[in-house]
Amino acid sequence: MCDKQCKSVCGARTGALVGCGNPLLDISATVPMDFLKKYEMNEDDAILAEERHMPIYRELVDNHRAEFLAGGSVQNSLRIAQWIIGKPNVAVFFGCVGQDDYASTLREKAREAGVDAHYQVSADTPTGTCAVLITGTHRSLCANLAAANKFTIDHLEQPANKALVENALYYYISGFFLTVSPPSIMRVAAAALAKQRPFLMNLSAPFISQFFMQPLLDVMPYVDIIFGNEAEAHAFATAQGWPEKEDLREIGKRLVALNKLNASRPRIAILTQGCDPVLLIQHDSIQEFEVTSLAAHEIVDTNGAGDAFVGGFLAQFVQGKSLDVCIRCGNYAAGHIIKNPGCTYSGAPQFV
Numbered sequence: 001m002c003d004k005q006c007k008s009v010c011g012a013r014t015g016a017l018v019g020c021g022n023p024l025l026d027i028s029a030t031v032p033m034d035f036l037k038k039y040e041m042n043e044d045d046a047i048l049a050e051e052r053h054m055p056i057y058r059e060l061v062d063n064h065r066a067e068f069l070a071g072g073s074v075q076n077s078l079r080i081a082q083w084i085i086g087k088p089n090v091a092v093f094f095g096c097v098g099q100d101d102y103a104s105t106l107r108e109k110a111r112e113a114g115v116d117a118h119y120q121v122s123a124d125t126p127t128g129t130c131a132v133l134i135t136g137t138h139r140s141l142c143a144n145l146a147a148a149n150k151f152t153i154d155h156l157e158q159p160a161n162k163a164l165v166e167n168a169l170y171y172y173i174s175g176f177f178l179t180v181s182p183p184s185i186m187r188v189a190a191a192a193l194a195k196q197r198p199f200l201m202n203l204s205a206p207f208i209s210q211f212f213m214q215p216l217l218d219v220m221p222y223v224d225i226i227f228g229n230e231a232e233a234h235a236f237a238t239a240q241g242w243p244e245k246e247d248l249r250e251i252g253k254r255l256v257a258l259n260k261l262n263a264s265r266p267r268i269a270i271l272t273q274g275c276d277p278v279l280l281i282q283h284d285s286i287q288e289f290e291v292t293s294l295a296a297h298e299i300v301d302t303n304g305a306g307d308a309f310v311g312g313f314l315a316q317f318v319q320g321k322s323l324d325v326c327i328r329c330g331n332y333a334a335g336h337i338i339k340n341p342g343c344t345y346s347g348a349p350q351f352v
């Protein structure tokens with residue numbers, strides 16, 4: 001796929017970007033509101049499955065004509081980044097899967113997308129799944145991490161994987177991964193800091209700030225760019241005890257002002273708010289970027305919109321483009337995947 005000509009246009013080298021996350025197979029279906037009620041879930045939730053959620057997956061397949069789609073937040077972002085970059089294996093992914101058909105599907109989808117996935121394999125645990133419950137333009141996620149939860153730092157210590165981490169120029173990890181392996185996150189963050197390379201993170205879901213605040217605060221000093229949506233930013237602010245009704249701009253300013261180790265690169269916060277403008281918050285400025293809002297009939301599935309935003313952003317960021325271009329590309333990618341089922345794309349990227 002990549003030839004010399006491509007090298008000159010794509011501006012990012014093989015293995016430039018390393019991501020860690022939970023590789024999940026999404027089991028996605030449109031459901032009535034009663035389905036959410038039955039499992040005490042809300043529209044636009046993102047939660048970890050408890051025992052009482054376990055029947056959901058079967059029920060979606062048996063009664064709601066569920067579709068199976070490659071998922072997992074970081075892997076989604078990397079697939080989208082690769083789609084836009086157009087040259088395979090710029091993005092390297094680490095996560096843990098089982099030894100089953102779902103793992104084969106994920107491996108195949110990553111390969112097709114050009115993501116260089118190096119999975120740890122937990123032979124006795126099934127590959128993780130995520131129920132995606134679609135109600136109109138909302139989606140509620142319930143993740144059964146299973147094998148994804150078995151990821152250990154040993155995997156990053158394997159010589160070949162260690163070299164991939166050492167050689168990368170950019171790092172992206174979701175807040176979701178704080179539920180799995182904070183030591184791995186700290187290891188990658190420290191590698192990024194040692195080489196003065198950007199480390200990017202995502203707040204991922206309100207429950208991360210509610211229940212995983214300490215590991216999140218532990219890594220925050222390493223974070224150069226923090227992504228989040230309005231619900232996640234508010235959850236972070238509430239968990240920190242920041243004034244309750246504080247607006248997103250104020251929360252952003254406080255996020256960028258949190259303690260940072262590499263003070264020569266002030267933190268940036270990028271906060272999305274659905275079809276309202278994306279906020280780019282830097283220590284000395286706040287900028288807004290308009291989002292093209294889609295007509296209701298164009299919206300197929302908002303699942304993965306946030307991941308696609310990050311994917312589009314990363315595609316440009318790893319090519320050294322300005323933040324302005326990165327954010328516009330994020331908006332383009334999110335707008336595209338909303339018109340497709342799950343975090344999938346169709347055709348060639350049209351970003352200019």
Ligand code: 26A
Binds near residue numbers: 024070074076143
């Ligand atoms: C730890 N949790 C809850 C999760 C996830 C997750 N990815 C990683 N960890 N919960 C949902 N997802 C993924 O988010 C995507 C949509 O943004 C889903 O697999 C879905 O593809």
